Amino acid sequence: MSEAQRRIPSGDPAAEPDLIRAAQKGDAAAFAELVRRYQRAVYRTAYALTRNAADADDLAQEAFVRAYRALGRFRPDEPLHPWLSRIVTNLAFSLFRSRKRRPETPLEPLLESGRQWSVDDDPAQAAEDQERRQHMQNAFAELKPEHQAVLTLRVVQDLSYEEMAKTLGVPVGTVMSRLSRARSELKARLGLRSAES
Amino acid sequence: MKHLTDEQLSARLDQQPAGRSEEIERHLTDCAQCRNALAALTAQDRFLGAALAHDPGEEYFTTFAARVEDRLRAESLRGAQARLGHDQAPWMRWFQAPRRIAWIGAVATVVAGAAIVIVTSRDERVTTISALEIRSAPQPAPVDLVAPPPTSESKEADSRSQASAPSATRAQSRDDAVALAPAPPAEPGASPARMRQVGPAAQRGADVRPPEPAPAAAPAPEGQGHRVMRRNYAQPLDADKNLAANQAKKVDEAREESSAPASATLQARDAAGSMTEKQRAATGGSAPGFAAPPVASGLAAAPRAGEVQLCGQVVDPDGRPVAHASVMLVTIGRTTTSSDDGAFCLNAPEGSFELSVMAVGFQTSRMQVRVAGERSDVRVTMSAISVLDGLAKPAGGRLDAGEPMKLNTSTGEKSAAKPAPPAAKDQAKAKTPPVDPFAGESKAAIGLTTTAMEATRFASTYPTIPTWEKAAKAWGSATTALKTPSGRSEAFYRIAQAKLMVWRQYPNLARKNDALSACLAVLSGAPTPEQRKDVMRWMTEVRSGPIGRD
Numbered sequence: 001m002s003e004a005q006r007r008i009p010s011g012d013p014a015a016e017p018d019l020i021r022a023a024q025k026g027d028a029a030a031f032a033e034l035v036r037r038y039q040r041a042v043y044r045t046a047y048a049l050t051r052n053a054a055d056a057d058d059l060a061q062e063a064f065v066r067a068y069r070a071l072g073r074f075r076p077d078e079p080l081h082p083w084l085s086r087i088v089t090n091l092a093f094s095l096f097r098s099r100k101r102r103p104e105t106p107l108e109p110l111l112e113s114g115r116q117w118s119v120d121d122d123p124a125q126a127a128e129d130q131e132r133r134q135h136m137q138n139a140f141a142e143l144k145p146e147h148q149a150v151l152t153l154r155v156v157q158d159l160s161y162e163e164m165a166k167t168l169g170v171p172v173g174t175v176m177s178r179l180s181r182a183r184s185e186l187k188a189r190l191g192l193r194s195a196e197s
Numbered sequence: 198m199k200h201l202t203d204e205q206l207s208a209r210l211d212q213q214p215a216g217r218s219e220e221i222e223r224h225l226t227d228c229a230q231c232r233n234a235l236a237a238l239t240a241q242d243r244f245l246g247a248a249l250a251h252d253p254g255e256e257y258f259t260t261f262a263a264r265v266e267d268r269l270r271a272e273s274l275r276g277a278q279a280r281l282g283h284d285q286a287p288w289m290r291w292f293q294a295p296r297r298i299a300w301i302g303a304v305a306t307v308v309a310g311a312a313i314v315i316v317t318s319r320d321e322r323v324t325t326i327s328a329l330e331i332r333s334a335p336q337p338a339p340v341d342l343v344a345p346p347p348t349s350e351s352k353e354a355d356s357r358s359q360a361s362a363p364s365a366t367r368a369q370s371r372d373d374a375v376a377l378a379p380a381p382p383a384e385p386g387a388s389p390a391r392m393r394q395v396g397p398a399a400q401r402g403a404d405v406r407p408p409e410p411a412p413a414a415a416p417a418p419e420g421q422g423h424r425v426m427r428r429n430y431a432q433p434l435d436a437d438k439n440l441a442a443n444q445a446k447k448v449d450e451a452r453e454e455s456s457a458p459a460s461a462t463l464q465a466r467d468a469a470g471s472m473t474e475k476q477r478a479a480t481g482g483s484a485p486g487f488a489a490p491p492v493a494s495g496l497a498a499a500p501r502a503g504e505v506q507l508c509g510q511v512v513d514p515d516g517r518p519v520a521h522a523s524v525m526l527v528t529i530g531r532t533t534t535s536s537d538d539g540a541f542c543l544n545a546p547e548g549s550f551e552l553s554v555m556a557v558g559f560q561t562s563r564m565q566v567r568v569a570g571e572r573s574d575v576r577v578t579m580s581a582i583s584v585l586d587g588l589a590k591p592a593g594g595r596l597d598a599g600e601p602m603k604l605n606t607s608t609g610e611k612s613a614a615k616p617a618p619p620a621a622k623d624q625a626k627a628k629t630p631p632v633d634p635f636a637g638e639s640k641a642a643i644g645l646t647t648t649a650m651e652a653t654r655f656a657s658t659y660p661t662i663p664t665w666e667k668a669a670k671a672w673g674s675a676t677t678a679l680k681t682p683s684g685r686s687e688a689f690y691r692i693a694q695a696k697l698m699v700w701r702q703y704p705n706l707a708r709k710n711d712a713l714s715a716c717l718a719v720l721s722g723a724p725t726p727e728q729r730k731d732v733m734r735w736m737t738e739v740r741s742g743p744i745g746r747d
Contacts, residue, residue, distance in 0.1 A: 028266075035262040043258075048249035054705065056251065064265045065272060136248035154211065155246045161213055176215060180207035183238060186245065 020076040035064050042088050048152040049092035051137050063088040082167040085157055089149050096145050139189040147182035154179055201231045210238050254741060260529060267702060505568045508542040509575035511535045511554055519579055522556035523654040530701055532657045555654050563727060634687035642678035649675045653691055662702045669695035682723040689719045690728045697735045704742055712739045
């Protein structure tokens, strides 16, 4: 996927304020269109923050439900993307909080490992890729939620610093320093994990 | 020489102004260590992006908006129930008055009596039905399925419940976790309220499951709720044909009005609460009046962007329209009900889908349809279930492939009201192979099958997890009585379909396994080629679909 595709969801961005206005007036088809435009972006964020398809599905759907309820208070000329990102990030944070009290065993590693038996041309390469991916995911999972969020918005969502500031409700300067710390942290943890293994 | 800080490197990586000074560029040109650090950071970002990516597949996103809509509807229902629970004290007090209990008891008795009469009369009808009867019957659907239309009384109730809607909406939106909305403070709560009323009901566009609960509608006062409920059950009792005709007219009139009153009617029924639920259970899950949509509109709203209207007409072998047939695009779970003149419209994305049409007294018809262009038209010919004589009748719904059909929705001009030309009859007999999956089954088995078919019909009109579970269960009981391989196969096929729909509503591991084992059960029996094909496709879908938690 190219950067441009990742950045701008499908559809004509110029028509978006009109779509939002229509959705606010009760045009369900307009809201469905907004859902279709942003479903991939929202799912990506949800998956990055949970790294598990079931939670990502749940969060992504819930994010749109919350968005629907709060849409009346949304200014149509604002960009929708940061707002949706914020909703899904907040939902992920509350999920983290509840999981801390009641940890669950994720299914995903099992299912992911099942995947590599199926279609890969080079099993050895696939296994190695899978291991690297897991390694990165584990290091990422050890980061503080706020660092996970800032990295997700930047690396997965490709938001600008201004959009991230809007999404996270912090000044641009904070975004910059937080992102830098998050990257250093991740590097350190990757190094640590490599040393262990 | 002072190296670049992490923050500078990070800003440089993101092409931020803070990382784009001449000084930084000069340093990077001179310092290999910082260049390497930047390269490492870039690689780390790229790799992180890849590690956090996950593609759930195209199918997942095709149905995503519909699932969001389902969840919105489910939550608004729960919200309504919660509000009801909140008011439980006065509600319960209402029940504690002895005179009222007596009154409720009387109503319940009447309703139960009505239900028994209806259930038994339906059994009788089905067991004695013959192809001849179906041919001569002007309306193939039994009278007890005619929906009671909203009367002036219910409209009153509706307008009242609508009036109280906005406040309920505001109350609900207060607990929204999303408190950030960069919003104009003067924005009144009215627009979200409007949105919710129309929203989920219209959102699916084509499906036009007419009595969608309006999420914002507040529960109607109990008295109205009961009035509505009693009417729903009592009306089919006096199934006098004139009345039915009048009702049909009223339905047509009601269709002209906005969808809000219809929505609110159901809300009022929901407000009748557990009482209604019990009654429904007492009538074997197929309470008339509830099962049949009050406004059986087969017409879809304008298609969404990128979607096409698929319209058509359901007719019997003689070309007469089949009303209240449940029409479903199985692949994507879109459903609607045919109108009085057998017409229906669904919105669907372009592509090829399985269309399934069910109607009481007819064999379920399944076919592949291609949705393309601006609008696609299909004509679905249902074939009668033969029960008594055991002789095979022309079976299998038949798609007049590619035949362009002018759909005329005005009841006055429907061509299907005329007797079909003899040639068409012969054609129908000659073309279709004789298959009735339930031929040769016992009366008891047919009874159970009819109930199960009803449950499936109901579930496809109101697709929720409980309704599909109920359908699966009903087919499960039917399998205990079914003896022929074809009958058993059809029942197992229906179970698999119901389990698939449950899984589609909200996929998790248990439902995935359920659906897969139900599919396997079909394959290990004696499936028809069509059944086998469907089931294989379902299994692929379930296996590659999203997996939820347990």
